[in-house]
Amino acid sequence: MDNLFNIIFSTNFGYAVLRVTTPILFAALAALISDRAGVINISLEGTMLAAALTGVIFSAYTGSAWVGLLFAVIAGIFMSSILAYFSLYLKTDIILGGIALNLMASGGTVFVLYLVAHDKGISASLASKVLPQIELPLISKIPVIGPVLSNHNVMTYFSLIAVIVVYYFLYRTPLGLRIRAVGENPDAADSVGISVRQIQFVSLIASGILAGFGGAYMSMGYVSWFSRDMTAGRGFIALAAEAMGMATPIGTFLASLLFGFADALSNSLQSLRIPAEFVQMIPYITTIIGLAIYASRRTQRAGAKTVRKEVKA
Amino acid sequence: MPDEILKMQNITKVYPNGIVANKGVNFSVYAGEIHALVGENGAGKTTLMKILFGLEHPEEGAIYLKGEKIIISSPQVAIRHKIGMVHQHFMLVPSLTVAENIVLGMEPSRRGFIDIEKAIETTEKLSEKYNLKVDARAKIADLPVGQRQKVEILKALLRGAEILILDEPTAVLTPQETTELFSELVHLKNKGHTIIFISHKLKEIKEISDRVTIMRHGKNMGVYRTQDVTEEEISRLMVGRDVVLKVQKQKNKPGDAVLHVENLSYTDDYGKNVLKNISFSVRRGEILGIAGVEGNGQRELVEIVTGLRACQEGKIYISGKPVNNLSIKQIRELGTSHIPEDRMTYGVAGPASIGENLISDRFYKKEFNTGLFLNLKKLNELTARLAKEYTVKCSTPKLAVKMLSGGNIQKVVVAREFSSNPKLLIADQPTRGIDVGATEFIHKKLIELRDGGTAILLVSADLNEVMEISDSILVMYGGEVVAYFPDASRITEEELGLYMLGVKRQSAEEIGGAFYAKKHAV
Ligand SMILES: Nc1ncnc2c1ncn2[C@@H]1O[C@H](COP(=O)(O)OP(=O)(O)O)[C@@H](O)[C@H]1O
Ligand SMILES: [Mg+2]
Numbered sequence: 001m002d003n004l005f006n007i008i009f010s011t012n013f014g015y016a017v018l019r020v021t022t023p024i025l026f027a028a029l030a031a032l033i034s035d036r037a038g039v040i041n042i043s044l045e046g047t048m049l050a051a052a053l054t055g056v057i058f059s060a061y062t063g064s065a066w067v068g069l070l071f072a073v074i075a076g077i078f079m080s081s082i083l084a085y086f087s088l089y090l091k092t093d094i095i096l097g098g099i100a101l102n103l104m105a106s107g108g109t110v111f112v113l114y115l116v117a118h119d120k121g122i123s124a125s126l127a128s129k130v131l132p133q134i135e136l137p138l139i140s141k142i143p144v145i146g147p148v149l150s151n152h153n154v155m156t157y158f159s160l161i162a163v164i165v166v167y168y169f170l171y172r173t174p175l176g177l178r179i180r181a182v183g184e185n186p187d188a189a190d191s192v193g194i195s196v197r198q199i200q201f202v203s204l205i206a207s208g209i210l211a212g213f214g215g216a217y218m219s220m221g222y223v224s225w226f227s228r229d230m231t232a233g234r235g236f237i238a239l240a241a242e243a244m245g246m247a248t249p250i251g252t253f254l255a256s257l258l259f260g261f262a263d264a265l266s267n268s269l270q271s272l273r274i275p276a277e278f279v280q281m282i283p284y285i286t287t288i289i290g291l292a293i294y295a296s297r298r299t300q301r302a303g304a305k306t307v308r309k310e311v312k313a
Numbered sequence: 314m315p316d317e318i319l320k321m322q323n324i325t326k327v328y329p330n331g332i333v334a335n336k337g338v339n340f341s342v343y344a345g346e347i348h349a350l351v352g353e354n355g356a357g358k359t360t361l362m363k364i365l366f367g368l369e370h371p372e373e374g375a376i377y378l379k380g381e382k383i384i385i386s387s388p389q390v391a392i393r394h395k396i397g398m399v400h401q402h403f404m405l406v407p408s409l410t411v412a413e414n415i416v417l418g419m420e421p422s423r424r425g426f427i428d429i430e431k432a433i434e435t436t437e438k439l440s441e442k443y444n445l446k447v448d449a450r451a452k453i454a455d456l457p458v459g460q461r462q463k464v465e466i467l468k469a470l471l472r473g474a475e476i477l478i479l480d481e482p483t484a485v486l487t488p489q490e491t492t493e494l495f496s497e498l499v500h501l502k503n504k505g506h507t508i509i510f511i512s513h514k515l516k517e518i519k520e521i522s523d524r525v526t527i528m529r530h531g532k533n534m535g536v537y538r539t540q541d542v543t544e545e546e547i548s549r550l551m552v553g554r555d556v557v558l559k560v561q562k563q564k565n566k567p568g569d570a571v572l573h574v575e576n577l578s579y580t581d582d583y584g585k586n587v588l589k590n591i592s593f594s595v596r597r598g599e600i601l602g603i604a605g606v607e608g609n610g611q612r613e614l615v616e617i618v619t620g621l622r623a624c625q626e627g628k629i630y631i632s633g634k635p636v637n638n639l640s641i642k643q644i645r646e647l648g649t650s651h652i653p654e655d656r657m658t659y660g661v662a663g664p665a666s667i668g669e670n671l672i673s674d675r676f677y678k679k680e681f682n683t684g685l686f687l688n689l690k691k692l693n694e695l696t697a698r699l700a701k702e703y704t705v706k707c708s709t710p711k712l713a714v715k716m717l718s719g720g721n722i723q724k725v726v727v728a729r730e731f732s733s734n735p736k737l738l739i740a741d742q743p744t745r746g747i748d749v750g751a752t753e754f755i756h757k758k759l760i761e762l763r764d765g766g767t768a769i770l771l772v773s774a775d776l777n778e779v780m781e782i783s784d785s786i787l788v789m790y791g792g793e794v795v796a797y798f799p800d801a802s803r804i805t806e807e808e809l810g811l812y813m814l815g816v817k818r819q820s821a822e823e824i825g826g827a828f829y830a831k832k833h834a835v
Contacts, residue, residue: 174420174427181406181417191404192418192468193389 007268014148016267018156021260023048023222023231025159026214027238028245028256029166030207035247036170037203038183039087042098044211045235046105047079051215053109056128056226057116065129069216076212077205079105084204088197102235110228123219123226130224131155131216153221158213166210167249179203211235233284240287244294255290262286317380318344318507319365319476324374326360330716334360335371336531342476342524347498347508349518349539352528353551353748355706355718358511359401361528362478366398367391397474399465401481407454411447412436415468439467444500457608459490466497477501478509483517484746487606487774495521513551513748515544527551548749560781562760567784568597570829571737571768572618577627579613579792587613589792591627593827595737600759600769601827602783602801604776606813610792611772612654615741618770619651620644621659631737645674648736652726652743654772656719660726663715667707668696670714671729703728704754720751727755731762738762741772756782776806787827788812795819797827 007013027044034041041047054075059068083101087094110120117123131154140150170176181189182199189196214234219226237259244258245251266282319342326335334357342348350358363369365376367385376383378394385391391398405414412432421431436449445463453461462482469477479498483491498508498521512518518525519539527534527550534550572595579588588610595601603611616622618629620641629636631647645651653659661670672692675681681688681695696710705724707717714722723743730738740759744752759782763769773779779786780801788796788809795818798804811817 168426172426174422177409177413177417177420177427181409184408185404185406187402188404188406188414189417191388191398191400192472193387193392194418 003272004269007272008265011144011147013264013268015152016264017257017260018148018152019222020263020267021256022153022156022159023214023218023234024238024241024259024263025253025256026155026162026210026217027235028241028252029159029162029249030210030214031239031242032245032247032249032252033166033170033179033210034200034203034207035242036183037179037200038186039084039094039200039204040098040239041080041083041204041207041211042095042236042239043079043083043101043105044207044214044238045231045233046098046102047076047208047211048215048218048231048235049105049109049229050079051075051212052219052230053112053123053226055216056123056126056219057112059129059220060123060126063127063129065131065220068129068220069131069213072216072220073209073212076208076210076215078208080204080208080211081201084201088200088204106229109226113226113228121228126225128225129220131221153217155213155217155221159217162210162213163249163253170249175199175202214238237283237287240291244290258290259283259286315343315346317341318378320377321361321365322375322377324361324364324371324376326357326364326369326371328360332716334531335364338374338528338531338533340526340533341536342507342509344507345502345505346523347502347510347521349522349525350509350511350528351513351515351518351525351547351551352534353513353750354720354746355748356528356551357531358528359480362398362480362509362511365391366396366478392472392474395473395475396478397469397472397476398478399462399469399480399482401484403458403461403465405453405461405464407452409453410449411451411453411456411464412449414453414464415439415449415471417468419472435471436467439471443467443470443497443504445497457490458485459487459493462486462490462494463497474506476507476509478511480511481513481746482510483512483514487608488776489606491517515547518547519544551749560756560760562782563764565598565600565763565784567599568766570594570596571632572770573628573630573828574614574618575628575630575828577614577617577624577629579610579617579622579625581613587792588617591792591794592825593787593794593797594829595768595770596829597736597768598763598766599785600763600771600783602779602786603770603772603789604779604786604809604813605789606774609789611741611789614789615651615654615739615770615772619649619653619739621653648734650730650733650735650738652723652730652738652740654741654745656722656726657715661714661722664713666711667700667705667714667717667725668693668710670725671696671699671710674729674733699728699732703731703758718748720747723747723755724751727758731758735762735767738767738769739772740769742774743771744773744775744778776809780804780806780809785827790815790818794824794827797824799826 027048030044031041051072055068055072058071059065079101083097086092086097113123114120117125119125133151134154134157136150140146170180178189178194178199182194182196186196218230241255241259242252244255262283266279269279270276321338321340324335324338327333338361340361352358360369364371365385367387367390376385383394415436416432421428421435433449440447445467447460447463447467453464482494486494502508510522522539524536525539525542525547526536527547529551575592577588577591578586581587591614605611613622617624620639624637631644631649634647636644636647657663672681672695676687681692700707700710703724705728706721714725743755759769771779771783783801786798786801786804787794790813796812797819
């Protein structure tokens with residue numbers, strides 16, 4: 001037990017939480033934007049995976065991590081436009097479309113990886129680049145806070161800024177207002193001449209961009225290579241985070257932090273003598289418990305004024 | 314010769330499901346008039362107006378605006394031609410504010426951000442100009458329907474609407490709100506706007522309109538200057554027979570009480586006391602009407618009695634059994650039927666068929682099952698019989714309920730609720746927003762049930778209905794019972810109004826008369 005507390009209350013652990021929260025946060029914000037427009041994007045997992053591989057390949061060939069990032073984002077846009085095209089224009093069910101994209105990304109990335117790196121598991125043979133770490137001036141000098149907040153990958157800071165940007169985008173810009181209107185009452189938006197399909201398309205693209213960032217971070221920040229299925233369910237955990245965050249930017253951020261905490265805990269505990277398989281379950285179990293608590297609280301609140309429970313007469 | 318601003322010529326509309334909603338309809342309005350469009354539910358009024366607003370496209374026909382032929386392919390085009398529409402179901406975003414809803418799609422912005430102050434200013438200016446009072450900063454979700462409707466009208470006006478279509482605007486309004494709306498409409502008319510007003514309340518049409526077009530079964534039955542036709546003539550053209558506006562019924566002979574409500578109180582989520590110590594009984598063979606302006610606790614009362622809402626304080630007995638915390642199903646099994654106010658949410662399952670909706674309260678019973686499976690033969694027989702008996706207009710009971718017109722949907726609800734031999738019936742706004750024919754039919758059935766011994770609690774915002782149908786009347790105001798009249802035939806509309814508006818209230822003893830001694834009908 002002492003060991004556990006030593007782990008949690010260390011600056012290393014605090015640093016690790018932010019580090020592992022980053023991809024979840026990007027993906028959760030991606031889920032948020034599409035959800036607010038009434039289109040649920042469950043292809044985030046596959047989108048991140050595709051972006052992660054694209055980033056590695058382009059950074060290896062151009063020698064620039066930034067070019068890699070650019071192409072990772074383009075890959076994200078590409079994936080979400082496929083989803084948007086099929087669901088909005090060809091009227092495919094968006095959940096089925098999302099599942100198809102996830103499967104396609106899972107297999108497709110291995111295929112492409114084999115073509116370029118002649119390996120079906122990892123991109124070690126590619127000399128891919130890593131996005132820089134940034135030392136925050138002043139803050140890095142503060143004890144405790146400095147080691148936790150400073151020296152993160154640039155994408156981690158981007159993800160925090162993204163929370164604020166998404167907030168202002170949704171609540172302060174005309175496009176954000178339209179997105180919320182479309183998600184809540186498409187007929188109302190339609191009746192004032194807003195094209196519902198167009199707004200949903202834009203939201204899915206924005207969602208793809210954010211997922212692209214998350215994918216790029218995975219392979220060019222979190223680690224420095226691509227490996228098969230490296231997103232390991234983060235795209236789905238993000239959906240849970242967004243739901244728990246009640247589809248608000250701040251709530252989503254907090255829920256992502258919680259899942260990041262679970263993820264970091266799982267990583268740290270592997271150094272203790274607990275079976276690894278057990279420890280690796282922590283993030284996923286946290287997701288299930290979190291969702292269950294969230295759902296029961298929501299039904300409780302709604303239930304207070306609606307249906308009452310069956311009792312023995 | 315008045316100036317004809319708009320003309321629809323020979324409009325025919327066939328829906329994909331084969332329903333011919335408009336058959337060669339000619340329709341025209343003069344500039345600056347209030348033109349009423351009347352007809353039973355399903356007559357094709359909404360369809361005709363949707364065509365005018367670009368939401369539906371006619372198979373045949375042409376539209377002329379100020380003498381020029383125009384093609385209205387979408388609402389945007391209609392808006393460009395200065396045509397605005399306030400839909401029967403409001404098109405608002407509940408979580409947004411009034412101002413945000415009004416400027417949606419044409420948001421004022423500064424440096425890429427919404428200029429919310431500007432939006433509020435625009436809203437307030439507009440609201441002032443047209444004398445439509447709204448709180449620009451309020452959230453739509455917090456507003457009563459009357460306010461929401463004003464927001465819808467303002468939305469259309471901001472987009473430059475000169476011809477304003479209102480689809481059954483009074484169906485959702487309280488009498489006060491209706492009066493307010495009418496004075497606002499007159500104000501709009503005086504400012505030069507042309508108004509098309511859909512309704513099937515004859516009194517309202519007489520009161521507000523300059524001319525009236527009457528539709529029946531997708532056809533135009535005639536256009537009149539309102540002052541030249543009587544209500545009886547309009548109703549004959551609408552339904553093709555003289556509607557008996559007076560309900561015929563014998564005096565009732567009430568028996569023992571079936572429903573007892575005792576000291577019921579309720580505090581809502583916002584901490585408001587919506588029900589205060591309510592006590593009354595409904596007896597066998599009696600229709601007890603609850604009169605009152607909407608929003609005075611009637612909804613909560615009905616929801617608690619029927620089990621839709623949890624009971625906080627007080628006691629409710631049905632046939633002598635305490636039902637405070639029984640489930641809806643358990644309450645129903647005591648012989649309770651319920652015609653809910655919101656038929657699309659609580660009355661029917663829209664995408665399910667007419668037949669399925671007719672049996673949704675009894676499909677699980679032994680008599681309709683053969684082991685694991687439903688006894689379809691028996692169920693089909695039953696639904697066919699009910700559809701016929703209750704004159705649900707449909708080609709087959711397999712049709713999805715949501716395809717029917719409002720009046721026919723309500724008949725489906727009524728057929729199910731009336732045919733289970735209820736001991737107690739809670740009828741909440743049983744004829745709201747439906748046509749004269751269906752209303753008359755439902756009224757007749759209500760009386761039949763009463764004569765068969767059912768205890769009926771009738772809640773209605775329609776004063777005429779409460780007064781015509783009820784045997785005795787209870788008035789609710791501010792969450793309280795403020796008056797009880799054991800004999801409904803001996804009270805006048807004016808007097809009832811005084812109680813409804815809280816001007817008068819009876820003594821505690823008189824009100825206490827509504828609670829009958831605890832003898833229960835079994
Ligand atoms: N979207 C639709 N698809 C198929 N049938 C419809 C649709 N809308 C209305 N109808 C049918 O067209 C007829 C006219 O309906 P409507 O114009 O709504 O009548 P009103 O407004 O006069 O009550 C009704 O029989 C109705 O069932
Ligand atoms: Mg209609």
